[in-house]
Amino acid sequence: MIKAQTYLMENAEEEKRLEMKTDPDAVREQAMWFGMGPGARILDVGCGPGKTTALLHDLAQPRGLAVGVDISENRIHYARAFYGKGYNIAYHVRDVRLPMKDLGQFDFIWVRFLLEYYLEGALEIVKNIAANLKPGGRLCLLDLDHNCLSHWAMPPAMEAVVMKAMMYAQDNFNFDLYAGRKLYAHLYDLGFEDIKLNIMPHHLIYGELQPADEFNWLKKLEVGVVKAPEIFIGYPGGSRQFLEDFKIFFRDPRRFTYSPLILCQGRKPLQGHVKTIRKDI
Template structure:
């Protein structure tokens, strides 16, 4: 029998999909993750600034990813069989695994992330077939050993790197082949579109987003900046699309509830002082937000913006040896 419980009880029960899956019970994933977390904790890059860093981030990222929605985004980005694709900021590897399936036959997918924890999880769960692999790398630094990709996908990465967004795109550009495609995918007006929010909760939420921008390098408005980012970098044939990422009404799904409560739990703990005069303090705000999100009359949405372009003609890769293909 599965005996899964979240590491933190505050964000609520695990989504139904993770409770028990017969022989493939995800209890085994938790057992593996305990070892991976202990092994990787001390290998996190010094000065890590990832806003959502916590021991359950692998689980939040897995459960919130809609495979059909991501596949549609990847198709729009131009991913097709035979391609060699870089998933930059791959997290726990699910998106890389989807890309790997899409580029068959004959294609390859490489997922890179700065987190050794997430890369070890991705290797454990997904790197069991030829043509898919995972490497630890901080894309805020040059990619000296990764090159010759037909496409690079950067999804939900720039929002966590407000100050380094342009640098990240510049670092990834030399990794593309001459006619290679980059696709930037990010949210806009992130975490701010809920109705009907009580005025006190709404004002704290706005203050919280301002604090995350100023102190934690988070960009709630990353999506609207993607076109300018590629245009200023010299990318060609830029195309933009916008879709609904969150569109939540009525009783929330387990996955949405877990995702939003985990986000609220992690970020409010970083800003306890904002809630000193809120009834009940931070815990009072969290419980009020939980009640609001569980209210079936609540409406929540977040737009996702997709922006793709072809590598600049005057971009010259630095001289380096590519790491051997898998």
């Protein structure tokens, strides 16, 4: 039985946040590492507003295609409006915890920043979507590790609130702070072959603050204020003062913030089915 789950970052501007924070050059670099190129059939799982799908689609030309799926009707509506007009690109509302047999099979399945929302259930998702991979196709997993937790020199009282917020997300929204380090084990446990790993910086913020970074991080905090006001209890001046102090910290060109992105790829066995080394799924 699949448990209902609220997407932690759901908010009225989530399409805009994802749109702004998606760096096309970074997506292309990541896709090249996975070996994507002309002619590839690519499934983008948890595609958000569709920007990544469109970038992968462009890399797959000529002759390739890209399909994006997301559970959010709003994001798929946005994706179709902004990125869905081209040839061989399509977007569908889907819950990736359920079978998607009708979409067919792909050479590459790309899963970026989705598994972090499934502290419980990530391996089951990977197993489910592997059914949409051709034998010999590559599963491409990308996720953050030590998510949102690495900043210097953040005042200790502020750091304590950030840690409390992340623990709240973990305990109440099934959020996984360490999704990145688990990717290799998912593919290993499912019997994937030729598994490769890479690490790239995701947030690498120093010097002048860029508008996209400011919008992304302040939006995360605003979502925290709305969804978990109790995490600010005990902070002098409460959530309002915390937001002001965070802005001062974050706009200071001396601060350094980073999050490592783990990239993991594996080949589906040619006999076409994934085995399960772990016995509990």
